[in-house]
Amino acid sequence: MIWWLASLAADALPGPGVTAAALADMAADGRLVSIVWRLAAFMGACFAIAVVLGVAGGLAIGMSRAGDRGLSPYLAALQGMPTSMWIPVAAIVLGTDVWSLGAVVTLGAVPAIMLGTRTAVRNVPPLLLRAGRTLGESGTSLVKRVVLPAALPGIMTGVELGWSIAFRCLVAGEIFSGALSGTGIGTVISRSRQTGDLTEMMATIIIVLAFTVLIDRLVFSRVQSRLRTRRGLVDAGLPH
Amino acid sequence: MSASVRLDAVTQAFARRGSHRAALAELSLDIAAGELVAVVGPSGCGKSTLLDLIAGHARPATGSVTVGGVPVAGPGPQRMLVFQEHALFPWLTVQANVEFGLRSAGVAPDRRAATADEWIARVGLADAAHLHPHELSGGMRQRAALARAFALAPQVLLMDEPFSALDAPSRDRLHVELQDLWRETGTTIVFVTHNVREAVTLGDRVVVMSSGPGRVIAEVAVTLPRPRVVESGRVVDLAQHVRGLLDEADQMGISAPRHGRDGYVSI
Numbered sequence: 001m002i003w004w005l006a007s008l009a010a011d012a013l014p015g016p017g018v019t020a021a022a023l024a025d026m027a028a029d030g031r032l033v034s035i036v037w038r039l040a041a042f043m044g045a046c047f048a049i050a051v052v053l054g055v056a057g058g059l060a061i062g063m064s065r066a067g068d069r070g071l072s073p074y075l076a077a078l079q080g081m082p083t084s085m086w087i088p089v090a091a092i093v094l095g096t097d098v099w100s101l102g103a104v105v106t107l108g109a110v111p112a113i114m115l116g117t118r119t120a121v122r123n124v125p126p127l128l129l130r131a132g133r134t135l136g137e138s139g140t141s142l143v144k145r146v147v148l149p150a151a152l153p154g155i156m157t158g159v160e161l162g163w164s165i166a167f168r169c170l171v172a173g174e175i176f177s178g179a180l181s182g183t184g185i186g187t188v189i190s191r192s193r194q195t196g197d198l199t200e201m202m203a204t205i206i207i208v209l210a211f212t213v214l215i216d217r218l219v220f221s222r223v224q225s226r227l228r229t230r231r232g233l234v235d236a237g238l239p240h
Numbered sequence: 241m242s243a244s245v246r247l248d249a250v251t252q253a254f255a256r257r258g259s260h261r262a263a264l265a266e267l268s269l270d271i272a273a274g275e276l277v278a279v280v281g282p283s284g285c286g287k288s289t290l291l292d293l294i295a296g297h298a299r300p301a302t303g304s305v306t307v308g309g310v311p312v313a314g315p316g317p318q319r320m321l322v323f324q325e326h327a328l329f330p331w332l333t334v335q336a337n338v339e340f341g342l343r344s345a346g347v348a349p350d351r352r353a354a355t356a357d358e359w360i361a362r363v364g365l366a367d368a369a370h371l372h373p374h375e376l377s378g379g380m381r382q383r384a385a386l387a388r389a390f391a392l393a394p395q396v397l398l399m400d401e402p403f404s405a406l407d408a409p410s411r412d413r414l415h416v417e418l419q420d421l422w423r424e425t426g427t428t429i430v431f432v433t434h435n436v437r438e439a440v441t442l443g444d445r446v447v448v449m450s451s452g453p454g455r456v457i458a459e460v461a462v463t464l465p466r467p468r469v470v471e472s473g474r475v476v477d478l479a480q481h482v483r484g485l486l487d488e489a490d491q492m493g494i495s496a497p498r499h500g501r502d503g504y505v506s507i
Contacts, residue, residue: 131327134295135341135392136317145340149331231330232374 014199022203031184035207038183046102047166050109051159057110058117058158059143062151068118075111075118083108083165084172091176101173108169109162116158120151153227160220167212242428243308243318243395245271245294250303252289262453263289266303269447269456273308276422276429278443280436280482286454287432291398294430295321307396317341320394324401326381328373334360334384335369341392359387363417379410383417390421396428404433412469415441419467436486437470437479446482450489458485 007015014022026032061067061075086104094100124147132146148155174186185204192201228234252264264286271277279287292298293305296315305312307319315321328337338356347355360369363383373381382402389397403411419442422429433439439446440462448458460482464474 127323127325127327128329130297130315130321131323131329133297133315134317134319134321135388136344141344145344146329149329152331227331230372232372 012196012198014202018199019202019206022199023206026200026203026207032207035184035204036211039185039208039211042098042102042183043105043166043170046105047109047163050106050162050166051113053106054110054113054158054162055117055155058114058155059121059147061114062118062121063143063147068122072115072118075115079111079115083169087169087173087176101170104173105166105169109166112165113155113158113162116161117151117155120154120158121147123154124150153224153231156220156224156227163215163220171208242274242426244273245269245396245428245430246306247290247293248304248306250293250300250305252286252293252298253301265453265455267454267456271428271430273428274426276431276442276444277447278439278445279430279432279447279449280434280439280486281449281454282451282486283434285449285451287434287449288400289454291321291400291430291432294396295319295398297321317345317392318395320389320392320397322385322389322397322399322402324404326373326385328381328384328388330373333370333372334365334376337373337384338388338391341388345392355391356387359391360384362390362421363387377410378406379414382406382410382414386418386421390425390427393425394427396430399429399431401433403438404435415469416467418442423466436482437475440475440479440482441468441470448482448485450486457489460485
């Protein structure tokens, strides 16, 4: 509704009707599927690496007091800084190709995941650690069987934050240097820039919006609600 | 399976901002294999420190701690701690919680499940095996914690006020169940509590401690027939004797008159 009113006021903004037509068009010639597919593949690969790096790093600094004191200020600074600032740097150092944007997207998400993991690990109740030790666990298997599961809800928060940062990095990268990610969004952006026609752009925005909502519904909110239900953080009328 | 516990001239101090606070003044204690010893004393008398030392979570400043003749080097499943809070893993079902330690010990999956089933049934949780800890009542949680501890067949079971957060009916029932489990398994049990009647109900022997710094002020043998309950007249009488010993040391600075049975006050 707001969109429709806005499109009446501003001539350059295509209305919902036109955009829907463009969307149908894109769906018909396969561009829609191709964008979603390439978006999922690119973000999936980058983010999987970011989660592994971030959780491993967060565990390492969360478990060691000295490492935490040394590294956390820098991490906090890194996280505060808009990660898209790395895009020009990466473009020059690594060249303008998929790998350079991939590196920025990946590394952009890492500090948030790392900080989330660190905090979650440090908030694991000492009682559970003592219980784990008294039951015969120590070292890496204690981390695997007690620390990680106990910290999982907190780690998930960091992961979600990392995801949104990674997505911002991606789009900033597309704007900066056109088609280098291979998702097709950059191509659309540079095409709209040249023609001044925003119809395809609006349709692409809708696609990206739908993609993020889908990921949130299918992945994050499902995982979160499962974690909460299992741990009794949802009031479901307890039996006592 | 059970083992003797021996603390020999053990001292322990806590350093905090440079100042040393003695938690235990030279303490010696001998516990025979298969004995159920209750340790009672006011808060801050070093009862929990005593358990930590035996469990291996802490090391004594001086003196030695041996279990079954072997010096304690660190925490391990042979000396199982049961905490005041149940300390069950909230992300695991009762079944998986009980199997946790068996898995650490490298027991094969089918034997693991069988042992866990057996102990879960023995503490009366067979219907609740698939539930998570938050779905259980306080008493059921502590039962699950007991099953988890007994499933590992520890040589020594160290219990740190395990029933003090429970409602009275659950606690009374668990007192009887613990005495049964102890009789069946013959495990050495060190049961720490601040509740004098609980100590007299459970212990073969009650070790009375006082604070500032922690030391043993008396040992009282309990020869009443088992299973005992806290309300039993003879338990109450003996508890009053122990209470008197604690009052003599007057740790809490309480000087309320205690005449006859009605004067019994639990701190």
